[in-house]
Amino acid sequence: MTGNLPERRPGAGALAGTGGIARRTAELARQDHPVILWQRALARDADAWVSFSDDAVTAGDERIDIRTGHATPRRVPSLQGEYFGCRICHGVLVCSRRMADGRVYVAGADPRSGQVLWRHEPMPYSEYEASSWRHLMLDDHHDPDVLSAHGLTPGQRIELIDWRTGRSAWTVPWPGGAGPSAADAPEYSYDEQGEFRQLRGGQDAGAPGTAHAALRVRVAVAVRHGYTASYTDGLAGVDEADGTIVWRIRNPQAGTGFRWGPPAYLGGTGRHLVLAGTVGPLHVPILSGGCSCRGGGLPDPGKPNTCASCGGIFRPWDMVAVHDRLSGRRLWGHRWPDRQAPHTGLGGIADIRGGIVLTREGDFLRARRVEDGQLLWSAVPARPYKRFVWPGHHPASQWAWLTRSGHGDGGHRPPLAGDLFFHAPTGRTLTIDWVLDQTSDDLVLTHADGTLTCLALPGSPVLR
């Protein structure tokens, strides 16, 4: 059709509006638009505690719908005692409380009426175990489908409670501790250098034709959540139907330094489990006869890794490893020199988002496919960031959160605005100039001056 405008334009490309620079500009334009989903003022006493929980934000005595910001009264089961945590799990509000006499209750309730549906009193807890137990509570754990409620009992056993009835389904021994496992369960181990080896062979639960693979059950993992490298005493693959341990990773007990040890459980996604940690402290002491720094001397993360006590040199490595959930087998691993990584536990080095393993390697942020470790992209953030926030907690979400605020500031320094979000599949970035509180499934919550604001990141399921 010669009636069309002629296409010739001085210097224009094949199609106006396209090209590499245009693509980058468009990406830039897309980056800075998180959507404010809703905002609402909070009651004064609600400021103390705000938490995401499934499809709702809980703020004080209000339960706020995540999509609309509409608040309804939150009814908590009438349990006296110290609060540990609450979570809505498959429609049941599960709360735990520790009583003055040391007993701990777990209760399931109707989240709308507060009516208690069941109450479970596990075995008594010691003070230490009760405080540890919080780490195992539902608020923190990201495998709620499997571990609906559980606790660490005296005798180092993990108990799974059926969220529908409150009955104890099974208990298993702590993965790293002594205790029985299936006679044919293979056992593996990581050492301090991050070397993985098979301690004992056995029937592979993930192999076709084996008894476990033939069953309808999926294998659950009972772990202490790996917030810090101190929780490294092992993992176990557990048949969720009866608690049978079908594989075990039994690591040497910690005690060789707070920071360095075998890699810890970071999180799971589909059939994959991701472990991460700082390993392999090649220690060359200057003092003859060695020194005690392996037991506690920590180098300043921003400075060369020298021992504070003797001046000897440490050469640690950061690593990630991906295991098959069914068989416990290691699928791939990657390690890199520990350069400048702040001492922030797993948050300093790795995260999982959208089926992608993200690692902080010096100045670089890198993304690898969880299935085989193939490198997808590599980028250098524009500013220095301290750590991933909630690493491993939201493996289905797409955006990884890197914060500028330090870990362990102890509330002495105010948190900083300008945190960065990386879109795991593409490496696109987004900076939010607010001080942020929490995230869940590509939503971000910020809470300042008595106002709660919920931001949806691009692609968040709430926007669809």
Next chain:
Amino acid sequence: MRRTTAPWTDPDIARLEEELAGLGEELAQAEAELAEARALLAAFTQAHGRLMASLFAELDEIEAQIAEFCAATSGWPDDLRDAREARARARESAGAADTAAGQAPVPPPPVEARPLYRALARRCHPDLGLDEADRERREAFMVRVNDAYSGGDVDLLRRLAAEWDATGAAAPADASRDRLSRLRASVDAVRGRLAQVRAELAQMAQTELGQLLFVEHQGDMRAALKRLEALADQVRSTIAERRQVLADLMGRR
């Protein structure tokens, strides 16, 4: 008593003529929109290139230097690969910046050109031709109209309008028996062209810069350029930050 009778008109022809007139108006409007959208996008693309290409080139050069420093320090294969890729990207960006800098600015057509263009398109659009010869004559004329519009030459558009009124509007005699079939063909052709124009408009709005110009700012060139400036400021800020990172790295050496 004398009786006067109106000449008989084939109702199908009357209906088709009416439909063609309506479609002609619609097509003229659509062609004007398309011409304006093309001109706007071309001008926006050039303005974008001149503004952003050099900034991205500067940023990529700094990133390449940072990556090269890290690679030289660590010697790790991943870092070396990143450094190679960053250097290749910096070279590519520098080339794109040179190309953009060499382009003469293309101003968008002036606002008063649009009604002139639209009026001309309504009258002389090739798809309104009644036979092949008429269509060819209109096509040749429309090329001149399009050139005048894309060049923003309002005076030339006025002269072309006068020229068409004087000579071009004389349609060939329609003495043939198959007027009905020619009208049908014209209606089909106009409909087909309308579909093409709409598809092209949609395609332009889907390009990277088209989204910025047409979707985000509804074709408001001034607002889109303002947005582009804000994005350029973001890149400038990143450049400043990355330059500082590079300086810090170099200082550690």
